[in-house]
Amino acid sequence: MDNKKIRAIGAAVLAVLWVGLTFFSWFGPAKELSTSERRPLKQMPAITMESILDGSFMKDFEGFTLDQFPLRDTFRSIKALFHNYAMNQSDNNDLYISDGYIIKQEQPLDPASVEHALSRFQFVYEKHLKDKASNIYISLVPDKNFYQAEPSGHLSLDYATMFNMVKNRIPWAMYIDITDTLSLEDYYRTDTHWRQENLIPTAQKILAEMGAQGLKPEDFTTETLDKPFYGVYYGQAALPVKPDTIQMLHSAAIDQYKVYDCNEGKPVGSDLYDMSQLDSMDLYDVFLTGAKKGTMVIENPNGTPGKELIVFRDSYGSSIAPLLVSDYAKVTFIDIRQYNPAFPNPFLNAEGKDVLFLYSTLVLNASQELK
Amino acid sequence: MLFSSIPFLYYFLPAVILTYFFLPMAVKLLLKPLCKRDGLADKLCLKLRNAILLVSSLVFYGWGEPKLLTLMVFTIVLFYGCGLAIGWCKRTLFRRLWLIVSIVISVALLGFFKYADFFVDTFNSVTGLSIPLLRLALPVGISFYTFQCLSYTIDVYRGNVASQKDPISFGAYVALFPQLIAGPIVRYIDVARELDSRTHSWDGIALGLRRFLMGLAKKVIIADNFALLMKLFRESDQPSVLFYWMYAIAFMLNIYFDFSGYSDMAIGLGRVFGFNFIENFNYPYLSKSVAEFWRRWHMSLGSWFRDYIYIPLGGNRVSKARWFLNTLTVWALTGLWHGAAWNFVLWGLMFAALLLIEKFVPALQKLPSFFRHVYVLFLIMISFVLFNAESLTQAGTDIIGLFGLTGAPLVTKETLYYLGSYAVLFVMGILGATPLVKNTGLRLNQTKVGAIMEPLVLIILLLICTGYLVDGSFSPFLYFRF
Numbered sequence: 003m004d005n006k007k008i009r010a011i012g013a014a015v016l017a018v019l020w021v022g023l024t025f026f027s028w029f030g031p032a033k034e035l036s037t038s039e040r041r042p043l044k045q046m047p048a049i050t051m052e053s054i055l056d057g058s059f060m061k062d063f064e065g066f067t068l069d070q071f072p073l074r075d076t077f078r079s080i081k082a083l084f085h086n087y088a089m090n091q092s093d094n095n096d097l098y099i100s101d102g103y104i105i106k107q108e109q110p111l112d113p114a115s116v117e118h119a120l121s122r123f124q125f126v127y128e129k130h131l132k133d134k135a136s137n138i139y140i141s142l143v144p145d146k147n148f149y150q151a152e153p154s155g156h157l158s159l160d161y162a163t164m165f166n167m168v169k170n171r172i173p174w175a176m177y178i179d180i181t182d183t184l185s186l187e188d189y190y191r192t193d194t195h196w197r198q199e200n201l202i203p204t205a206q207k208i209l210a211e212m213g214a215q216g217l218k219p220e221d222f223t224t225e226t227l228d229k230p231f232y233g234v235y236y237g238q239a240a241l242p243v244k245p246d247t248i249q250m251l252h253s254a255a256i257d258q259y260k261v262y263d264c265n266e267g268k269p270v271g272s273d274l275y276d277m278s279q280l281d282s283m284d285l286y287d288v289f290l291t292g293a294k295k296g297t298m299v300i301e302n303p304n305g306t307p308g309k310e311l312i313v314f315r316d317s318y319g320s321s322i323a324p325l326l327v328s329d330y331a332k333v334t335f336i337d338i339r340q341y342n343p344a345f346p347n348p349f350l351n352a353e354g355k356d357v358l359f360l361y362s363t364l365v366l367n368a369s370q371e372l373k
Numbered sequence: 374m375l376f377s378s379i380p381f382l383y384y385f386l387p388a389v390i391l392t393y394f395f396l397p398m399a400v401k402l403l404l405k406p407l408c409k410r411d412g413l414a415d416k417l418c419l420k421l422r423n424a425i426l427l428v429s430s431l432v433f434y435g436w437g438e439p440k441l442l443t444l445m446v447f448t449i450v451l452f453y454g455c456g457l458a459i460g461w462c463k464r465t466l467f468r469r470l471w472l473i474v475s476i477v478i479s480v481a482l483l484g485f486f487k488y489a490d491f492f493v494d495t496f497n498s499v500t501g502l503s504i505p506l507l508r509l510a511l512p513v514g515i516s517f518y519t520f521q522c523l524s525y526t527i528d529v530y531r532g533n534v535a536s537q538k539d540p541i542s543f544g545a546y547v548a549l550f551p552q553l554i555a556g557p558i559v560r561y562i563d564v565a566r567e568l569d570s571r572t573h574s575w576d577g578i579a580l581g582l583r584r585f586l587m588g589l590a591k592k593v594i595i596a597d598n599f600a601l602l603m604k605l606f607r608e609s610d611q612p613s614v615l616f617y618w619m620y621a622i623a624f625m626l627n628i629y630f631d632f633s634g635y636s637d638m639a640i641g642l643g644r645v646f647g648f649n650f651i652e653n654f655n656y657p658y659l660s661k662s663v664a665e666f667w668r669r670w671h672m673s674l675g676s677w678f679r680d681y682i683y684i685p686l687g688g689n690r691v692s693k694a695r696w697f698l699n700t701l702t703v704w705a706l707t708g709l710w711h712g713a714a715w716n717f718v719l720w721g722l723m724f725a726a727l728l729l730i731e732k733f734v735p736a737l738q739k740l741p742s743f744f745r746h747v748y749v750l751f752l753i754m755i756s757f758v759l760f761n762a763e764s765l766t767q768a769g770t771d772i773i774g775l776f777g778l779t780g781a782p783l784v785t786k787e788t789l790y791y792l793g794s795y796a797v798l799f800v801m802g803i804l805g806a807t808p809l810v811k812n813t814g815l816r817l818n819q820t821k822v823g824a825i826m827e828p829l830v831l832i833i834l835l836l837i838c839t840g841y842l843v844d845g846s847f848s849p850f851l852y853f854r855f
Contacts, residue, residue, distance in 0.1 A: 005824035012828020013579050024387040060436050067379040071843050081840030092794035157790050
C-alpha cells in the first residue's frame with residue numbers, strides 16, 4: 003500500500019472518530035448521575051432570551067457538554083493515565099497512587115481553616131460543655147497522606163503544626179494521639195476513610211485514655227458486604243484500581259445496641275449498619291448512615307448505668323462508633339456540619355458526661371462546613 | 374468560546390464545517406440549471422459561504438459576550454462605510470478625513486473599553502483624586518480586530534488595496550472566528566483576494582485540521598500544564614530561588630505554547646475554510662539577538678507596528694534623537710497594546726532599550742553564538758516575568774527572587790517535588806520550542822513509518838486533548854485579555 007493510501011485511511015479514521023464523538027455528543031441520551039463521582043450530571047439548560055443575554059445559558063451549556071460527553075469516564079482515565087505515566091506527573095488533581103492506595107496529597111496546611119475549626123470547638127465548649135462535662139478529650143484522625151507522603155516522596159501538610167495548634171488552642175481538652183495505632187493498611191484503598199475492622203487498637207487507645215473499659219479483639223467477628231466499594235477517590239482519580247470491600251464488625255454486645263436517629267426532635271429507631279444504604283452512591287454510609295445525620299444516639303443495655311459519652315465527630319466517627327460505646331450506657335454522636343450548635347439540642351446535655359472531639363485532619367484543613 | 378473547549382470542538386466547529394461545505398453545495402446543485410452565466414453559481418456559493426462565516430463568527434463572538442455583539446457590528450459598519458468612502462472620494466482631503474474618522478472612532482472605542490480605568494487610575498494616583506473606575510468588561514479580541522480594521526482603511530487610503538464593496542465579505546473578514554480573538558493580525562490586503570475567490574480541497578482541509586490539532590495539543594497538553602505549575606508557584610507559602618527560576622521558565626514556555634498554539638489553530642482553521650493566514654511565530658527562542666526575537670515572535674503585530682506606526686513616524690531615516698523617540702514611542706505602544714497597566718509599558722520600553730543597546734553596541738553581535746543565545750533567553754525571561762506580574766511590586770519581587778534577594782531558601786522539598794513532577798513537561802516544552810519536532814516530522818514524512826505515524830499521532834492527540842478538556846482542566850487563553 004502506498005503512503006498516500008495509508009495517510010488517507012488514517013485521516014478517515016480520525017474523521018470517523020471526530021464525527022462519531024460529535025454525533026453522540028449531539029444525539030446521545032443524557033445521563034442523570036455519575037456513579038463514579040457521586041453527583042448528578044448537568045442537563046441541557048433551557049433556552050431563554052434572558053439566559054442568552056446574561057450569558058448563563060452558554061455557561062450552563064458548557065457544563066452540560068462536559069458532563070454528558072460520550073465515554074466521559076474513559077476520557078478522564080485517558081487523561082489520568084497520560085498525565086501520570088507519559089508526563090510522569092507525581093499527582094493527578096492532587097491524587098496519587100502508592101502501594102495500590104489512592105491518596106489525596108492534602109497540602110499545604112491552612113492555618114486559617116484550622117483556626118476556624120478550633121473556634122467552632124471553642125464555641126461548643128463555651129455554650130454546651132463548660133462547667134458541665136466531666137472530662138473532655140480531643141483526637142485527630144490522620145489522613146492517608148500522613149503515612150504515605152514521606153515514603154512515596156509526596157508533599158504533605160505540616161501535621162506537627164496542626165497538632166500543636168489543637169493542643170495549644172484547646173487547653174480544656176486532653177489530647178489523645180492515635181497516629182501510632184494506625185497505618186496505611188487501616189484505610190480503604192479507594193476511599194478517604196478508615197476500615198472499621200482495623201480500628202480495634204485505635205478504639206482501645208482512645209478508651210484507655212478516657213478511662214473506659216477496653217475491647218477484646220476476640221469478641222468480634224466480621225461480616226463482609228458482597229458489593230464492591232468504589233470509594234470517593236476512585237471516581238476522582240479515574241485510574242484503574244481494584245475496588246474495596248466493606249467489612250462490618252459484630253459482637254454479642256454490639257448486636258444488642260439500640261440506635262436512634264435524633265434529627266427530627268425525637269428519637270427514631272435506626273440501624274448501626276444501615277443496609278438501606280447498599281443502593282446509595284456511597285457504601286460507607288452503611289456505618290451509622292455515614293455523615294448525613296446531625297445527632298445519633300447509641301444505647302448500650304450492657305453499659306454502666308449513668309455513664310455517658312458525647313462524641314463530636316465527622317464521618318470517620320461513623321465507623322468507629324460501635325467500638326467507642328464500650329462500657330458507656332449511652333453515646334451521643336453529634337456532627338456540627340449538620341447541626342448548628344448555636345441552636346438548642348435536647349440530646350446535647352453534657353452534665354457529668356465524658357466528651358470526645360474526634361475529627362479528621364482533612365476536615366480541619368478544610369473546615370468551612372463546620373457550623 | 375474557546376477553541377480548546379468541548380462546545381467548540383464537538384458542537385460549534387462540526388456544525389460550521391457541515392453548514393459551510395454542504396449548504397452551498399446543495400444550493401449550487403439547485404441553482405446550476407438556472408444560472409446561465411459561467412461561474413455564477415460558484416460566485417453565489419462563495420457569497421453564501423462568506424455569509425455562513427459571518428453568521429457563525431458572530432455566534433462565536435456573541436457566545437462569550439452577547440451584549441458586546443453590538444460593538445462588533447458597529448465596528449464592521451464603521452470600517453465598511455469608511456472604506457467605501459475613502460475608495461469613492463477623489464480628493465485627498467476627504468479621503469484623509471474618512472481615514473481620520475475611522476482611526477479616531479476605533480481608537481476611542483479601544484481606549485474607552487480597554488484603557489479608561491488605566492488612565493483614571495493613573496490620574497487618581499498623580500492628583501490624589503478618587504474618580505471612580507468604570508470597571509468595564511473588556512471586549513474579547515478588541516485589540517486584534519481594531520488593528521485589523523485599521524490596516525484596512527489605511528491600506529485603502531494608501532491605495533494598496535481596493536475597498537470591499539460587499540458588506541457580507543467585509544463582515545466575514547472582520548469577524549472571522551478563527552483569528553478573531555487572538556490573532557494573528559490578518560491584514561485585509563493579505564486575504565482580500567481569498568474573500569472574493571478561494572478554493573477548497575481535501576488536502577487543504579486535512580492540512581488545516583492537522584495544524585489545528587497540533588495547536589490544540591500545544592495549548593492543552595503543554596501550555597495549560599505550565600499554567601498549573603505557575604499557579605502552584607503563586608500559591609506557595611515560601612517559594613525557593615529554584616522555584617522562582619522554574620516559574621520564570623515555565624511562563625516563557627507557557628506564553629509561547631499558549632499563543633503559538635492558538636495561532637496554529639487559527640491558521641489551521643483558516644486553511645480549512647480556504648484562507649492562507651500569515652505565520653505568527655518562527656521559533657523565537659532560537660534568537661541570537663533581541664531584534665531577531667521580535668522578527669520571530671508575534672510577527673503579525675511586529676510588522677503591523679512597523680508598517681503603520683514606526684515607518685510613518687519616519688522610522689530610522691530621521692535624526693538620531695527623532696529615531697530614538699520613534700523607537701520609544703513604538704515600543705511603549707506595543708507594551709500598552711498588550712495590557713492596560715504600567716508593567717506592560719515598562720515591558721515595551723525595556724525592549725526599546727534593549728534594541729537601542731543592540732544598535733549602539735555592535736560588539737554584542739560578535740559574541741560567540743552560545744553567549745548570544747543565553748543573553749537573549751535570559752533577558753526575554755526577565756521581560757516575561759515583568760509582563761506576567763499583576764503589579765510592579767510583584768514584578769520586582771519575582772525578579773529579585775531569581776537572584777535569591779528575597780531571603781528565600783535556594784531549594785525546598787516542595788520545589789524538588791514539583792521539579793521532579795514537571796521535569797518531563799519542561800523537556801517537552803524546551804524541545805517543542807525548537808524545530809526538532811517539525812524537522813523529525815518532515816524527515817519521516819516521505820517514509821511508510823511517517824505515513825502511519827502521522828494520523829496515529831493526531832488521533833492520540835485528539836483523544837488526550839479531549840481527555841484533558843473533559844477532566845475539566847480549563848484555562849482561558851492568555852492573549853484574550855489583550
